[in-house]
Amino acid sequence: MVGDSAIRIDFGALIDPQVSIRVLALAAAVRETGPDGVRDIVPSYSAATIYIDPLLADVDGLWKLLERLAAEPVSRQTSSRDVLVPVHYGGSDGPDLEAVASFANCSVDQVIHLHTAPRYRVYMVGFLPGFPYLGPVDSRIAIPRLANPRLAVPAGSVGIAGVQTGIYPTVAPGGWCLIGRTSVKAFDQDRDPPSLFRPGDFVRFEAVAGSTR
Structure with missing residues (x-):
């Protein structure tokens, strides 16, 4: 957790295209799943930070969902221009x-x-x-x-x-x-x-x- 209003999922510390693909795939999967209480998702070089409303989010359930999504093989193509x-x-x-x-x-x-x-x-x-x-x-x-x-x-x-x-x-x-x-x-x-x-x-x-x- 990042305080009581954000969860950060890290994929290492490298600036690497494959790491970025995993970060963006997780962000897209969370948006698609749409769990309650999620306010925003911010991807960075090697992590995705999910901002939540702690009064609305099931934090334990969200943790389990994020761990499962982060462990899945990247199969989706994120949109790009x-x-x-x-x-x-x-x-x-x-x-x-x-x-x-x-x-x-x-x-x-x-x-x-x-x-x-x-x-x-x-x-x-x-x-x-x-x-x-x-x-x-x-x-x-x-x-x-x-x-x-x-x-x-x-x-x-x-x-x-x-x-x-x-x-x-x-x-x-x-x-x-x-x-x-x-x-x-x-x-x-x-x-x-x-x-x-x-x-x-x-x-x-x-x-x-x-x-x-």
Whole structure:
């Protein structure tokens, strides 16, 4: 239990596609089963947290259900979408691009190629509303977070932190290394649903004309 209002089911501590598939399958199975008292289900890299109303939920029965569902082989296909995100790399939009190139001992052009080549999995959405945690990043450009985070990262900034890459949906403090910026709105409160990305989706980045080469 996480306090008296949430249950967390862990599948290890790895950032791994197969672990993510199990997490999302459990979340989908709980939604499909619809046990009483469940308020929300939040998947993360390697766990699913089920938020409950302790006055309505049969906690013991829910525990048994979750243990059974978590142990079942993954047979269901979770829904997913492919989202293409145009990015202007470098310049004022990507102030850390050259630092990433130095870290990787390669050219800026190669950093852009290495970042746009993969089809990234959306492992989870969090930190800020609509912030997608994507991965895995090519190990050659998996630069650590900044030692001194910025106080204000512009909305739409695309950053790298280790094997993760992501998009800042709003202006916020942040320590990820910024390599570009997109006009795509990761979060829009007037959109339904507000978050563009969902766990299980896939993302590709595309360099737009004028990106640093």
